[in-house]
Amino acid sequence: MCLESKFIIYIFEKQKFTIMKKQLAIVLFSGLLLSCGNEVEEDVPQMEEVVMDQETSGRVEKVQNVFQTLPSPLETASIFQHAGANYNAELLNPIANVDNYSTNTQKAINFGVYGADLSYANIFEQTQETMFYMNCTKKLSDALGVSSAFDAATMERLEENINNKDSLMIIINDAFWLADAFLKENGQDNLSALIVTGGWIEGLYIGTKTIDKENPDEGLMLKIADQKFSLDNLVQLLATYDNEEVKQLASKLNNLKAIYDKISEEESETTVEETDGVTTIGGGSSLSYDKETIIEITNEIEKIRNEIIQ
């Protein structure tokens, strides 16, 4: 039996608790036992089993929320690059804006936004802009108290690899992983969700801005339509937070979702083929949409993005 449990038993013996106090203490004692490790080998009483069931259900829900993820801004940037999007520095959030963000909500969202800009500049091998956006992300990371993500060693590695796009991708991803992990382990999951959302919004904004509204490219339109699935994941992720700032952002995304819902889905049989050791998944969902819906999405995401970077 661990030290904390012995301490509580000692206190039980010394003090006369009221019934209510005892009940509270039992809950506390059970919690401490849980944290002590695998030592008891007895059948559990009925009441404890009920408590365990509730705990299990709560834990599983928490686990499912933790596992909810989105494609990284890097992946989104890569998707649009392969669909024919070109680099345009004017689309990025101006670096001067970095000093405008005073609340943690603004900092977190724009940490995600600048992270997406950084990925975009890097993927198109824009060395100078990559440097600028590295500094912006570092500044906001420090401001959020996550200085370990873009610490001196990481900044040095980034500078050393500034001309190596692939190495930079890995370092940037690792830094964002550290920031995400730090926030989650310190109970600031809501900020983590805001970062992911900021990155996703910026990624889609950049992708949509490269489209020619008069004569949109079919490939680009499909990539924009495909983001319907990620938006679904994102809306589900944000719905797990009972936080005012997250709810406000979720409300903006629900307006976007209402437009995305105009895109219809048709399911066909998913195919799994093995060729030369590579498994290829085909079939599945196919999307139907018109040009007007894509333009509507383009306008809505621009509106949302311009609101969040202010």
Add this chain to the structure above:
Amino acid sequence: MKLFNKIALLGVIVLLFTSITASAQCKKYTKKNCLPALTPYLHNGQLTSAYMMPGDSADVVMTFNAGKEYRLLICSQDMIGKVQFKVLDKKKKVIYESDPKEANPAWDFKMTNTQQFTIQIYVPARVNAKHKTSMMPEGCVALLVGFKD
């Protein structure tokens, strides 16, 4: 009364500390033992690991984009056994199931179209479940997704 409040406060602090320590250990485990197994795929920059117990399961919906190659990896601590996963399409058809004999199973695949899949993660229940107690082992489980072009 004051003594009781102090004890309650002490308990809350111990629980909070235990929770943060456990979370930090899971992060450390994921970074050291799981992330390297994604190479040469790039992870998505998000910590997706949590503590699970034998008998636990979780369903996660994820999007996989057209033209990308992915590695889906489950990585877990030994004490909870071999954690497995299944991949289901939107019609709930199982398109992949990991080998129950394999520890830390991974699946590499390429997407032709963008699709949403449900990933079902399950920690096998203990055979001697009759003697299952509140002291079940708990282990860190990481669900990692890496992509490449």
